[in-house]
Amino acid sequence: MRVLQLRHVSKSFVDRGRSIPVLDDITAQIPERQFVCIVGPSGCGKSTLLRIMMGLTPPTSGEVLYQDRPLDGVNLKAAMVFQSFALLPWLTVQANVELGLKARDLREEDSRKRAAFYLDKVGLDGYEEAYPTELSGGMKQRAGLARALAVEPELLFMDEPFAGLDALTSANLREEVLTLWSDQALPVNTVVMVTHIIEEAVLMADRVLVLNSHPGRLAADLEVQLPRPRNKRDEGFDALVDSIFEKIV
Amino acid sequence: MTEERSSPRWLPIVAVGAAIALAAMALGPGRALNFARGVVLSEPSFRDLPAAAGWSLLRMTASYLVSVVFAWAAGYAAATRPRAARVLLPLLDVGQSVPVLGFFPAAIYVFITVLGGGRLSLELASIFLIFTSQAWNLAFAVYEGLSTIPHETRAAADSLGVRGLLRLRTLLLPACIPALLYNSILSWANGWYFLIACEIIVTGKAEYNLPGLGSTLSRALARGDLRLAAGALAVLIAIVVVLELAVWRPLRVWSRRFRYDTQVGEEAEETALRIPDLGLPTLLRPLRRLGRGLWARIPVARINRGAAAAARAALAAWRWLRWPAGLALAAGLVLGVVSGARALAGPWPREAGQLPLALLLSFLRIAAAYVLALAWIVPATLWASDHPRGARALSMVAQVGASVPATAFFPVLVALLVNRFGGMEIISIALALTGMQWYLLFNLLGGVQRVPRDLRESLRALGLSRGAIHRQLVLPACMPSLVTGSVVAWGGTWNALILSEYVVYRGRTYEVLGIGQMLNRATFQTGNRALLFLSLTLLVVTVVEFNRLVWDRLYQAVNVRYRLGA
Numbered sequence: 001m002r003v004l005q006l007r008h009v010s011k012s013f014v015d016r017g018r019s020i021p022v023l024d025d026i027t028a029q030i031p032e033r034q035f036v037c038i039v040g041p042s043g044c045g046k047s048t049l050l051r052i053m054m055g056l057t058p059p060t061s062g063e064v065l066y067q068d069r070p071l072d073g074v075n076l077k078a079a080m081v082f083q084s085f086a087l088l089p090w091l092t093v094q095a096n097v098e099l100g101l102k103a104r105d106l107r108e109e110d111s112r113k114r115a116a117f118y119l120d121k122v123g124l125d126g127y128e129e130a131y132p133t134e135l136s137g138g139m140k141q142r143a144g145l146a147r148a149l150a151v152e153p154e155l156l157f158m159d160e161p162f163a164g165l166d167a168l169t170s171a172n173l174r175e176e177v178l179t180l181w182s183d184q185a186l187p188v189n190t191v192v193m194v195t196h197i198i199e200e201a202v203l204m205a206d207r208v209l210v211l212n213s214h215p216g217r218l219a220a221d222l223e224v225q226l227p228r229p230r231n232k233r234d235e236g237f238d239a240l241v242d243s244i245f246e247k248i249v
Numbered sequence: 250m251t252e253e254r255s256s257p258r259w260l261p262i263v264a265v266g267a268a269i270a271l272a273a274m275a276l277g278p279g280r281a282l283n284f285a286r287g288v289v290l291s292e293p294s295f296r297d298l299p300a301a302a303g304w305s306l307l308r309m310t311a312s313y314l315v316s317v318v319f320a321w322a323a324g325y326a327a328a329t330r331p332r333a334a335r336v337l338l339p340l341l342d343v344g345q346s347v348p349v350l351g352f353f354p355a356a357i358y359v360f361i362t363v364l365g366g367g368r369l370s371l372e373l374a375s376i377f378l379i380f381t382s383q384a385w386n387l388a389f390a391v392y393e394g395l396s397t398i399p400h401e402t403r404a405a406a407d408s409l410g411v412r413g414l415l416r417l418r419t420l421l422l423p424a425c426i427p428a429l430l431y432n433s434i435l436s437w438a439n440g441w442y443f444l445i446a447c448e449i450i451v452t453g454k455a456e457y458n459l460p461g462l463g464s465t466l467s468r469a470l471a472r473g474d475l476r477l478a479a480g481a482l483a484v485l486i487a488i489v490v491v492l493e494l495a496v497w498r499p500l501r502v503w504s505r506r507f508r509y510d511t512q513v514g515e516e517a518e519e520t521a522l523r524i525p526d527l528g529l530p531t532l533l534r535p536l537r538r539l540g541r542g543l544w545a546r547i548p549v550a551r552i553n554r555g556a557a558a559a560a561r562a563a564l565a566a567w568r569w570l571r572w573p574a575g576l577a578l579a580a581g582l583v584l585g586v587v588s589g590a591r592a593l594a595g596p597w598p599r600e601a602g603q604l605p606l607a608l609l610l611s612f613l614r615i616a617a618a619y620v621l622a623l624a625w626i627v628p629a630t631l632w633a634s635d636h637p638r639g640a641r642a643l644s645m646v647a648q649v650g651a652s653v654p655a656t657a658f659f660p661v662l663v664a665l666l667v668n669r670f671g672g673m674e675i676i677s678i679a680l681a682l683t684g685m686q687w688y689l690l691f692n693l694l695g696g697v698q699r700v701p702r703d704l705r706e707s708l709r710a711l712g713l714s715r716g717a718i719h720r721q722l723v724l725p726a727c728m729p730s731l732v733t734g735s736v737v738a739w740g741g742t743w744n745a746l747i748l749s750e751y752v753v754y755r756g757r758t759y760e761v762l763g764i765g766q767m768l769n770r771a772t773f774q775t776g777n778r779a780l781l782f783l784s785l786t787l788l789v790v791t792v793v794e795f796n797r798l799v800w801d802r803l804y805q806a807v808n809v810r811y812r813l814g815a
Contacts, residue, residue: 056404076410086405090423090507099419100409105551131506144405151409159401 002068003155003190004030004053009062011048012215021215022048025062028209028218030155035181035191037201040211040219041248046194047159049216053192054080054157066155076104078155079148079188083163085140087132093119093143094128100151118146121180138169149180149188156181158193162200178204178229198244202237203230210247220247292472293465295480302484305448305461308372309440312379316436317429319384324391324425338392345385346796348743350446351768351785353378371459375447382443383436390432394425413553426507434497434652441489441654442684442741446748449656463657470660471754478664482657489652598780604767604787611750611763612791615742618681622689622738630693634700634723635715644694651687656748658683663752663759673752673759680749681742688738689731696730697723728811729804736800743792764788 011023022045030036030053038046051057052064055075064071066078079100087096094115101111119125122142132140141161148156161177162170181191195201201208202224210220222244226234293301323341327334356377360370398420406420448463462485469477633640659680666676700723708718746765751758760766764784771781 051404054408056407074407074410078408080405080408082401082405084399084401086399086401088402088406088419088423091419099406099411099415103410103412103415147405147409157408 001032002029003032003066005065006053007063007065009052009059009064011045011052011060024215024217026218028221030190030192033189034206035204036193036207036209037205038192038194038209038211039196039198039201039244040216041213042196044211044213045216046211050157050159050192050194054078075155077153078157079151079153081144081148081156081158081161083160085144085164087140087143089132092128093124093130093132096132096143097147097150100147104151114150118150121149122146122176137165138173141165141173145177149186152187154187154190156188156191158191160194160196174200174204198241199232202240202244203232208244210244212248220244293468293477295477297460297465298480298484301460301462301465301481302488305444305463306488308376308379308461309444312376312440313383313437315376315380316383316387320387320391323388324395327392328395341385341388343793344381346740346793347789348747348792349378349381350443350744350747351788353447375444375459378447379440379443382439386432387429387436390428391425394428395421398424413556415553423507427504430500430504438652438654442656445654445656449659449748466657467660470664475664478661482661485657486653493652598777600767600780601783603762604784607762607767608764608787608791611746611765614678614763615681615739615746618678618685618742619738621682622686626686626689626693629690630697630727631719631723633694634697634719640694640697643690647687647690647694651691655684655745659748663754673761676752677749677761677763681745684745685738685742688741689734692730692734693727696727700726725811728807732800732804732807736796736804743788
């Protein structure tokens with residue numbers, strides 16, 4: 001089943017009277033239960049594409065369909081994880097995670113319970129009353145992940161979620177995201193992730209959308225058929241990385 | 250003042266014109282004087298001090314609250330709507346730089362005509378004037394706070410479906426708190442300055458009853474009662490210090506939570522200076538619990554849907570009303586211009602010929618005060634740059650000095666200096682100096698503290714002498730702060746002129762030729778409408794143009810040349 005469809009999506013920004021195209025005529029589908037990665041060089045508009053899918057910004061032309069209905073405004077059935085974690089520094093970890101639940105008018109004790117459940121899932125139990133500034137980068141991103149999961153979205157968007165972390169932390173978190181994604185008990189099973197590291201995409205995704213820049217166009221749409229769990233030393237891993245690399249250059 | 254704005258060039262000019270025209274419509278010094286003659290004055294005594302303090306504080310609080318509401322509305326509109334920003338930001342800039350004290354007689358007159366000549370209209374006029382000294386930088390603070398919310402944080406709130414009330418409470422309000430609070434402290438100090446000024450002005454030649462610390466002070470000195478004056482001054486300083494310790498300092502510590510990043514050095518400095526919080530947190534805790542309880546009970550999503558519908562309706566209504574409203578505004582403008590022209594058309598008094606000279610003399614007086622202030626402040630800051638302990642002590646002095654309104658010292662200074670040391674000319678420069686120096690000291694100390702330590706150490710490692718380091722590093726690094734401080738200091742001093750060139754002491758009037766004196770004479774002595782209007786126009790135009798042509802350019806040039814780091 002198709003969860004999300006992009007139909008001829010283009011986006012341009014106006015800068016001092018001139019229109020600058022960022023995305024040009026992108027058509028793609030995101031089926032249910034897939035882990036999709038969008039890769040491309042910096043400035044190719046992949047984050048913009050993710051924001052269009054989320055409904056944070058409308059496309060200049062073309063349309064986005066969610067469950068076969070045109071998307072109008074922010075998709076409340078989806079959630080997003082950000083590179084800069086984007087936690088509110090004046091709220092505790094618990095309050096940050098409950099924010100989306102408050103917006104959905106959940107009863108206070110229900111939202112507290114649910115926040116506790118997801119904080120436990122990402123390994124942050126015991127840090128409910130901490131403020132974001134007291135956490136390390138990896139823990140901040142765990143909180144960001146819990147906040148997104150807590151609204152129990154059907155679709156999870158992640159915008160370079162590991163780019164702000166050191167190598168060891170990001171490797172750990174990558175594994176945990178895959179575990180959470182394959183956990184049948186959790187409602188979220190469709191993930192779209194933006195990254196500029198091709199290895200990361202090949203390691204995690206069922207499918208890789210390759211964008212190239214100025215303006216961003218869909219250069220390739222590849223299935224990754226390597227068996228899970230994957231490893232960088234797997235046979236065929238390097239070949240796939242190289243072929244994606246060639247498509248970007 | 251820093252960022253590029255694509256605002257229409259004519260907008261500030263139109264704004265200034267409109268303000269002057271409105272004043273012209275309202276200026277009727279004759280009537281304000283007539284009203285004043287009917288008032289029976291009460292002579293203040295020691296017994297009245299608590300009541301006077303209460304009245305002053307009440308006025309301050311009222312105008313501060315109005316300012317915050319205004320600031321929020323204006324700042325929010327400017328931050329969320331680019332088109333509103335293009336109109337609002339230059340207007341706020343003009344509001345900040347116009348010497349509002351000159352408009353006080355006009356304000357009194359407007360409120361008297363609208364509300365009748367009661368105590369209420371005087372109160373409102375003074376609250377309005379204090380408001381005009383507080384609101385602008387608060388509005389800029391809200392604008393700055395809202396527009397510096399990181400892009401991703403905003404997107405995160407949106408992606409979670411956080412809207413309306415919830416968004417206001419969890420995202421927008423907290424984001425404004427640090428800048429708003431910092432500026433509140435400035436505004437509050439500014440407000441005291443103007444409050445005392447208002448109260449002193451209304452006890453000038455034309456006397457009104459506006460009980461307060463400022464009027465007590467000036468009336469006590471006018472009849473030579475030094476003990477009462479000292480008492481009033483002591484009460485004033487006590488209030489300022491207690492408010493700083495019991496309200497602003499705890500709030501400042503609390504507001505640190507609302508920043509995106511915390512500099513380590515700053516934190517350490519503040520804890521070193523910390524004085525035990527005086528009871529405020531304990532007082533506020535039950536209030537906060539009550540607030541939390543209420544908030545939990547609000548069905549946020551439902552209210553948001555209602556609010557969104559209301560907003561849509563309001564927007565639709567505005568679309569219908571836009572043309573009539575614009576028409577009314579245009580009509581008002583035309584009326585203002587006509588009455589402005591009428592006020593100017595009458596036969597000009599002989600004194601009008603002196604206006605250019607008066608303006609020049611006033612300018613020279615400010616320049617003299619400026620040079621005097623720099624003469625002690627620059628060496629002091631350079632000394633402070635070598636002695637961190639000294640810098641901390643000096644910044645305490647600056648903080649206290651800046652928060653005690655210089656206007657309160659005017660009557661005292663006059664009492665001390667009159668008939669001594671060269672008379673009124675020296676007094677007026679000294680008065681200008683008292684208002685000017687703290688802004689400069691405050692800003693320069695801030696500049697010194699921002700000089701990176703490793704840069705200084707690298708120069709020392711190269712074997713540069715202390716003087717060479719001052720010349721090569723500290724002074725250039727302080728240039729942006731110097732210009733910022735100068736802008737504020739000059740702005741404040743233009744206002745101070747209105748008080749410092751014309752002083753009533755022991756029933757005698759002491760005056761020197763200057764633009765402030767002309768304004769005062771026209772308001773309180775001759776009641777000449779054309780002269781009042783002319784000098785007001787001249788003053789406002791000079792100040793606004795001086796800001797545009799000198800300070801703005803200097804600010805930009807200095808920021809390009811002397812910025813430290815990226």
